[in-house]
Amino acid sequence: IADGLSRQWEGQPRDIGLVDGSEWTVSEDWESNSGLINDLLLLSTNVDESTASSLQSRFVNEPVFLEVVEAMLQLDQGKEVRSRKRARHQASQYLIQEGKLWRLRGGNAVRARTKVECVTKEEAKVLAAKQHAEGGHWGRDAIKIALTDRIYSPKLDMSIMSAI
Secondary structure (H helix, E strand, O other), rough: HHHHOOOOOOOOOOOOOOOOOOOOOOOOOHHHHOOOOOOOOOOOOOOHHHHHHHHHHOOOOOOOHHHHHHHHHOOOOOOOHHHHHHHHHHHHHEEEEEEEEEEEOOOOOOOOOOEEOOHHHHHHHHOOOOOOHOOOOHHHHHHHHHHHHEEEEOOHHHHHEEEE
């Protein structure tokens, strides 16, 4: 019975002026009436040569950061495909802005900062010693909390321990 009821008007002429809902679709969004409009976000690597060379020379002893910089600037063309893919995946968490390399905070970060500056181990030692001298002698954990709010550095714990 229900099948016959649903098909009773099939093949019958429609009254265009009558709003019977027959033209209604499941998606009543604006795309259904106007069509999908592609809004593209253009990401460019407009980093000048001096910035690129300064970042490469700065992170020459930091292989993680050097891979990321080379992947972002597409300077890793001679490397094998697997390492290039890994570097490109890691580079999705970084940003080059104002001549500096920044690490973007992911979705599980509890800190208020959206990005932190990437620094070398030597720079992290200097910053840890400065934080230790200025912020009081509260120990490694207090220094680490203060530094991770501003910077990102590989093996930060070792840098802090060698600084204090």
